[in-house]
Amino acid sequence: MPFAPQLAAIRFGCGLSPVLTPPSDAVGLLDGLRAPDSVAERFPIAGFADYDRQLAEVARIRLRARKTGARDTDRPRIVEIGKGLAAEHRGWFVNTLLRWSWTEAPLRERLALFWADHFTARGKVMLMASAGFPYVEDAIRPNLPGRFADLLIAAVTHPLMLHFLDQSGSIGPNSAAAGRVKRMRGLNENLAREVLELHTLGVGGPYGQADVTQLAELFTGLTYRYGAGFRFRKNLAEPGAETVMGARYGGTSALAPIHAALRDLAAHPATAQHIARKLAVHFVADTPDPALVAHVQARYLATDGDLMAVYGALIEHPAAWGSEAGNVKPPLDFIASACRALAVRPEALQGLSRKQVQHHLLRPLALMGQPLMRPNGPDGWPEDDAAWVTPQAVSARLRWALSAPGVLCTDLPDPRDFVDRALGERATQPVRFAAGAAESRSDAIGLVLAAPGFQRR
Amino acid sequence: MPAPLSRRAFLARSTIAGCSLAASPLVTPVSFAAAPWETRLVVIILRGGMDGLAVVQPHGAPEYAGLRPDRQAGPDLDGFFALHPALAPLMGLWARGDLGFVHAVSTPYRDKRSHFDGQDLLEAGTVTLEGVRDGWLNRMLGQMTGVQARTAFAVGRGEMKVLAGPAPVADWTPDAKLTISPQAMRLAELVMQDDPAFHAALSEAAMLSQTRGTRTKGKPHQKIAAFVAEQLRGDTRVASFSINGWDTHRAQQRALNGALGRLSDAILTLRDGVGAAIWERTAIVAMTEFGRTARLNGTGGTDHGTGGAMVLAGGAIRGGRVLGDWPGLDEADLYGRRDLMPTGDVRAPAAWLMRGLAGLERSALERVVFPGLDMGRDPGLLL
Numbered sequence: 001m002p003f004a005p006q007l008a009a010i011r012f013g014c015g016l017s018p019v020l021t022p023p024s025d026a027v028g029l030l031d032g033l034r035a036p037d038s039v040a041e042r043f044p045i046a047g048f049a050d051y052d053r054q055l056a057e058v059a060r061i062r063l064r065a066r067k068t069g070a071r072d073t074d075r076p077r078i079v080e081i082g083k084g085l086a087a088e089h090r091g092w093f094v095n096t097l098l099r100w101s102w103t104e105a106p107l108r109e110r111l112a113l114f115w116a117d118h119f120t121a122r123g124k125v126m127l128m129a130s131a132g133f134p135y136v137e138d139a140i141r142p143n144l145p146g147r148f149a150d151l152l153i154a155a156v157t158h159p160l161m162l163h164f165l166d167q168s169g170s171i172g173p174n175s176a177a178a179g180r181v182k183r184m185r186g187l188n189e190n191l192a193r194e195v196l197e198l199h200t201l202g203v204g205g206p207y208g209q210a211d212v213t214q215l216a217e218l219f220t221g222l223t224y225r226y227g228a229g230f231r232f233r234k235n236l237a238e239p240g241a242e243t244v245m246g247a248r249y250g251g252t253s254a255l256a257p258i259h260a261a262l263r264d265l266a267a268h269p270a271t272a273q274h275i276a277r278k279l280a281v282h283f284v285a286d287t288p289d290p291a292l293v294a295h296v297q298a299r300y301l302a303t304d305g306d307l308m309a310v311y312g313a314l315i316e317h318p319a320a321w322g323s324e325a326g327n328v329k330p331p332l333d334f335i336a337s338a339c340r341a342l343a344v345r346p347e348a349l350q351g352l353s354r355k356q357v358q359h360h361l362l363r364p365l366a367l368m369g370q371p372l373m374r375p376n377g378p379d380g381w382p383e384d385d386a387a388w389v390t391p392q393a394v395s396a397r398l399r400w401a402l403s404a405p406g407v408l409c410t411d412l413p414d415p416r417d418f419v420d421r422a423l424g425e426r427a428t429q430p431v432r433f434a435a436g437a438a439e440s441r442s443d444a445i446g447l448v449l450a451a452p453g454f455q456r457r
Numbered sequence: 458m459p460a461p462l463s464r465r466a467f468l469a470r471s472t473i474a475g476c477s478l479a480a481s482p483l484v485t486p487v488s489f490a491a492a493p494w495e496t497r498l499v500v501i502i503l504r505g506g507m508d509g510l511a512v513v514q515p516h517g518a519p520e521y522a523g524l525r526p527d528r529q530a531g532p533d534l535d536g537f538f539a540l541h542p543a544l545a546p547l548m549g550l551w552a553r554g555d556l557g558f559v560h561a562v563s564t565p566y567r568d569k570r571s572h573f574d575g576q577d578l579l580e581a582g583t584v585t586l587e588g589v590r591d592g593w594l595n596r597m598l599g600q601m602t603g604v605q606a607r608t609a610f611a612v613g614r615g616e617m618k619v620l621a622g623p624a625p626v627a628d629w630t631p632d633a634k635l636t637i638s639p640q641a642m643r644l645a646e647l648v649m650q651d652d653p654a655f656h657a658a659l660s661e662a663a664m665l666s667q668t669r670g671t672r673t674k675g676k677p678h679q680k681i682a683a684f685v686a687e688q689l690r691g692d693t694r695v696a697s698f699s700i701n702g703w704d705t706h707r708a709q710q711r712a713l714n715g716a717l718g719r720l721s722d723a724i725l726t727l728r729d730g731v732g733a734a735i736w737e738r739t740a741i742v743a744m745t746e747f748g749r750t751a752r753l754n755g756t757g758g759t760d761h762g763t764g765g766a767m768v769l770a771g772g773a774i775r776g777g778r779v780l781g782d783w784p785g786l787d788e789a790d791l792y793g794r795r796d797l798m799p800t801g802d803v804r805a806p807a808a809w810l811m812r813g814l815a816g817l818e819r820s821a822l823e824r825v826v827f828p829g830l831d832m833g834r835d836p837g838l839l840l
Binding site: 124125189190193197325328366367371376377379385386389390391392393394395396398399402428430431433434437438439443446447448450451452455456 | 571573574577586587588589590614615616618621627628629630632633634635636637638640641644645647648649650651652654655658659661662665666
């Protein structure tokens with residue numbers, strides 16, 4: 001089956017919208033990624049530099065406390081900063097839903113979540129807990145249409161990733177710092193291992209423990225400190241060259257050999273296969289057609305990881321257009337695509353109180369199994385449908401669909417129209433019947449959103 | 458395209474939790490087969506870092522009064538340790554030998570004292586987090602035969618990483634209860650009828666929502682414990698849930714009264730809910746990611762520490778004892794001159810419980826469930 005506009009909007013986009021038309025062809029779908037990111041301007045999310053500026057004040061307060069020996073110096077101010085960041089976090093979340101609702105380049109929103117998950121990073125302390133959106137805005141979003149190697153470098157060396165996978169505390173055993181400061185304890189392999197296992201070659205990839213250790217030694221010096229941003233600190237770097245996957249890097253302690261190693265990892269055939277497979281699983285099916293994976297992988301290798309070409313390969317392959325109902329939307333995508341189908345007004349969503357956001361959006365997300373930006377580990381959210389279709393999650397999805405739209409929209413659409421707007425060609429007789437037989441308008445809207453034709457893509 | 462539905466045909470086809478029960482993995486006949494073992498294990502994760510020194514109070518140690526000027530004296534346990542007064546409702550269990558403690562234990566986690574990593578390590582049951590993707594309770598299930606969809610239950614809203622992994626685990630939280638009108642339920646069944654996965658999950662949700670004994674009122678921890686008890690009366694053999702609120706940095710007596718009240722409620726709700734016969738075969742273990750500083754801080758609280766206490770309860774427990782190798786509270790005895798020194802691995806008592814309750818081999822426990830653990834001598838935790 002060739003390109004089909006409605007299926008393209010559902011499978012590769014943010015779902016159907018009553019006001020925005022689906023892409024008419026593959027060129028239109030991909031061109032959105034080349035156009036200026038106008039929806040990001042309309043619904044802004046701060047970058048990490050802005051975020052870090054607020055942490056700089058915390059760092060100053062703590063430094064003063066250490067110098068004077070006083071405990072809990074100005075702790076209320078630190079808590080206040082944390083609360084302010086949490087409030088911004090809620091705003092960024094709402095803006096993410098609005099981007100999904102109003103974008104004319106829906107593939108970008110999908111890829112932003114895909115790559116944010118591939119490069120999962122999250123805060124491990126209160127003050128970093130809200131850094132997820134700025135991380136994605138900086139490291140992921142601008143690099144979506146570029147080369148995988150650039151995306152990899154941006155994500156792996158981002159402050160949030162260095163924090164999440166303990167890189168900032170990893171010290172070369174023979175570095176200048178290790179000799180001087182006793183409490184600095186040496187190498188931490190966490191980031192190096194995940195780069196090989198999750199970000200590049202994949203868990204079945206052709207690397208061994210020696211590659212992990214050598215890459216960890218190469219990575220020493222990559223640091224982030226609160227309020228001070230990213231810095232390469234030579235005094236933490238392990239001296240000498242490292243050998244990763246048979247290639248030698250370094251000799252001098254600097255950022256360039258680290259980038260070189262990441263570029264080589266990005267170009268590795270195992271990485272091409274890993275990325276191709278993940279894209280096919282995420283966009284098409286839990287067990288994708290091997291021919292589709294092979295096609296995307298070949299394009300990756302032929303173009304040195306040019307992601308636009310890679311996305312193009314995915315979209316042009318007939319196996320990507322099977323008419324079956326497709327993957328189950330993860331909870332965030334479910335809620336966000338419902339917002340698009342409802343064409344929620346920006347002022348309505350941005351006007352929600354803290355409690356309303358909590359009650360109608362964040363708590364339901366957690367009940368559905370996807371607490372916002374808090375996946376279980378560096379491997380991110382599950383891709384298999386079974387993880388999302390549990391009794392608890394389906395109950396939470398149904399309850400949300402029945403109750404939340406009435407809060408997010410002041411004027412719910414006529415359910416009989418909404419069946420076609422939300423489901424398009426996927427509207428079935430039972431759904432039409434339910435939309436007509438429901439006891440209330442909000443029940444009817446909820447039943448349309450609960451239809452598997454809407455919950456899958 | 459299916460024929461348009463008439464209202465009559467629709468009503469004839471649907472009943473609450475309707476005709477598809479046979480398609481549900483939780484209620485297929487096979488799950489009614491007797492579970493492979495008869496004992497029950499409940500693991501409660503106390504998130505936030507429970508202050509073991511305030512809960513099981515070494516009032517016989519000369520330094521204790523100086524370290525803890527805020528002490529709220531509770532019932533004496535054995536002349537050396539006393540119980541926090543908020544756990545006094547459990548003294549009946551203590552007298553029966555259904556309650557015990559292990560003191561001065563910790564995970565292998567040291568020094569960084571982050572909740573995030575500490576809890577992850579507690580639930581992973583490993584020495585480092587590198588590359589770990591599953592939890593020790595799931596690896597325990599992986600060692601058992603005959604594990605069915607409802608053998609293990611993760612209950613509550615938060616993720617229970619301790620049960621994450623390839624072995625099947627059911628999950629439910631009482632606040633996911635399907636509180637929708639019968640008509641909406643019938644129509645939801647209708648719109649999902651052609652999607653077996655969604656329809657089965659919906660039917661199960663409807664059934665779980667009607668679980669006998671789940672309270673419609675009450676606090677979340679009571680509802681969770683009541684739900685767990687009901688599952689333990691049936692096919693469930695392993696269950697896990699969390700009790701939060703242990704991160705007591707300031708004015709900690711008030712926070713501790715709340716958290717310990719929840720723990721005490723949960724244990725008593727479990728006891729009442731499972732009934733006398735199953736209670737005798739039940740072991741409950743409550744564990745936390747780390748203890749707290751030995752000395753009260755400047756704001757009447759305690760900060761993240763190292764060694765802590767674990768709570769054991771249940772009719773299967775040989776209780777009435779505070780176990781553990783007591784390290785002392787002299788400043789030189791403390792870990793880093795600040796925390797209770799951990800003298801035991803929190804994983805070892807858990808391993809001995811699984812050894813006794815489910816018959817796991819020591820080698821499997823030390824290599825697979827808790828890789829790298831030395832279980833040491835059998836502390837005789839079970840009757």
